[in-house]
Amino acid sequence: MAPEYHGHGRSELHTNTTAMAAIEQDEPRPPHRWRMIVYSVIGIFMFFVPITLNGANTIPLDHLVQGIRALLGDADRYVALAIIAAGAVFPFATGRWRQSPLKTVFALFAVLGLVSASMITFGFGPAFLHEPSIGPFLMDSLVIPVGLIVPVGAVFLALVIGYGLMEFVGVYLRPAMRPLWRVPGRSAVDAVASFVGSYAVGLLLTNRMYRTGRYTAREAAIIAVGFSTVSVTFMVIVARALDLMDVWLWYFLGTLVVTFLVTAITVRIPPLSRIPDAVMEGVEPKPEHPVTRNRFAVARRAAEQTLAAAPALPRNAWINLKDGLIMVMQILPSIMSVGLIALLLATYTPVFSWIGVIFLPFFWILGFSDPALMSSAAATSVAEMFIPATMLAGHEDFVSRFVIGVICVSAIIFFSALVPAILATDIPIKLWQLLVIRAQRVILTILLATPLAHLVAAVT
Template sequence: MTKQRYYWGITKFVLGTAIGVGLVLIPFSFANGVDTILFHYLKLFIAQYHFAVQTLVTILVVLSALLALIDWLIPTTILHKQRLLKKLFSTTPFYVINRLLGAVVALMCYLKVGPLFIISPDTGTAMLDLATQLSVLVPLMLLFQTFILEFGAMEFLSELIGFIVKPLFKVSELCAVNIISAWVGPGNAAIIGTQELFKKGYFTVREAATIGSQFATSSIGWVVLVCSVLGVMPYFGLIFLGITLVGVIIGAIGVRIPPISRYPSTYVDGSTTRPIKITREGNKWHTALVNASNRANTVSIKNFTTKIDNMTFYVFWLSPIIIIWGTAALALSLYTPLLAWISLPVEWILRLFGVADAKVTASAIMSGFADNYLPVILGKGIGSASSRIILAMMSIEQLIFMSEIATLLKSCNIVQKFSHIVIIFLERTFLALPFVIWYVQLLF
């Protein structure tokens, strides 16, 4: 690589990363509170055009259900042949039914027709409002995160900390970049990317399972969203630091206990020798800069346009599921004692540590298995700021939730059995909870 190309790459790396950090990560004070630049102005847009946006989202949710049903009943249409359409609308009967139910709930809440336990402002209407907000915030967050994820920051950091991940998480140094990108980037993209690299021979079965089940969070932008909705944005820096520290601890434990510890250290061809050879030149700092420069030099408009897949995937695939599962979880929480029963062990732990609003906080935490935003919905009315901070951190640390990550882990065969997914969720919940409480009580 010529010096001119090297320095041009470094310039793109620094400027691109700075734009991403400035737009997506750094909180600023605005008239209505503390928020990031991107989220502040998107929320103003949603507030001003809420009815129009909600109407559009309802139409898209209904369209998603109808097209999925058509593809299921008539698999010879263009929906099954065109790449993006197939990704968006070709799915299993289970998820077709989920989309149809989500569309029915969305229409009932939009038209204000149906039983109260579904269309109540505390259940279905709350989830339709949430879907309206997230259908704008999340796709654009995924787009602008490109500046952070694809301008060399991940390659730069992974080279500098690769030697740490090997003993901590029992993986090769090559996993560092995927661990970092999975931690700060969209979890769905991280899991799909990990599966692709596994098939190419970069990772073992256990390494792929480790990255997917221990580090594929909902992204740093999602942490910003959670903190913003829960009203704890002024503490974002400390919250994300705590999430990372606790995540390292429970990740290190998680890879050393079943089920992950029992996964084989073999590559895609069944061998124990990596088929991909990696060479490095110079010291770590030089290599980190060269890798960052190389990655930045590959950036083009295509890096942004390819995000259309994940942006549309969120709206068409996940919005109906969030609406139906969220409504079901909220209805069960508000109209039945089921969620309270399930969350009793968590409530006992919270009470043991003297956490305020233990009952509501526990129910919110355990609702995370259905969808990672349910804890935020159930807990945003909690009076105690420290309890809301605990909830914000736990909603990220749990990592496994049925509406997306759990489904991807199983469908990509990164986690071998559904029972393993349930076990990992419970492990992460009960391992993380004491550390999160200690951290919050120490610093807040």
């Protein structure tokens, strides 16, 4: 039986001695400390400060991507097709398709995605694929915007998470992590980076922390299924599809609050609460020591250590651009395969209407005008997080669109990417547990996001 730990039981004297030792060590301060402030401000501006250009009010990153798309013109489809083709080849070229049966299945889905994208781009194949609400909608409203915004957004995301801002903020978030989410304070950076950055990077960090004894199995599972959602750049795509960019800050902050509140509830109920609170077998536990005083000094040192290790801006931008390209290579084929299958099932079969029966009573009780559509849309997010947005795009009811937009993010668990990524880690969480947790998250999101949506509608 692996030893358990909960991050408590150390004396305050030992805690403060450890903290002060970390602060007073003779490490030289990194040069060009202005970078943390300047780069962070630029990154925050690009993601979170809407501005009006040519009559459109949205964040600068979205303006930039729209400008790039305008320059590409009709070539944007060929750029997206090239990325999908690279994504279809990638698992076979790297040998990843052999690593597990699940990865083999997703490698085949990537090939299917390439075939579908080719048909849509060059105008051949079955007629249903070319229905405006099916293939062209996926390509023009999701695939192309995602193909552009993820790598471009990754460059600017480096400014937010790569030069110490996250570590500085993380120290101040530590006192809330254990009482609210039952995870150690050190996971604050992991949780926030997972939310605003990349679930893939977040899961990589979470798995590493679990393997080195810094998280227990339960803590790693909480981070993986509670915070490792899609990035801010993906949220922009959802907001655009649902015509929510004019309330972008409300949508982003509301989604963050709902997602973290849902996580605070699910950690206290099975199956998450039943996962063993023990470190990985054969690994020495490394509990953290809370910081109770000199918090600013500790936060500054944590930020400076990250800043000292950060590469120069051009190299960091190039590294993140490559990471963004690799990620989008894996995502676009999934949208054009798993996402397409889900959209076809939603359009031509009652499958998701059946699954959505779980959520129908909640939408009906809360007074939605079309609870059947809402429940079906919520059900489709298990396949691909973008599909609910496609089903509600153009809907006249703002509250319905807002709630579905929050569900797209807060549900977190979807089969086109996150499920295989979690199952590929060492975190001991089973597929049935993921499905139960997802249902819990959707129900709780409906209950929390609906009054929020009414509030936003009233004040905007």
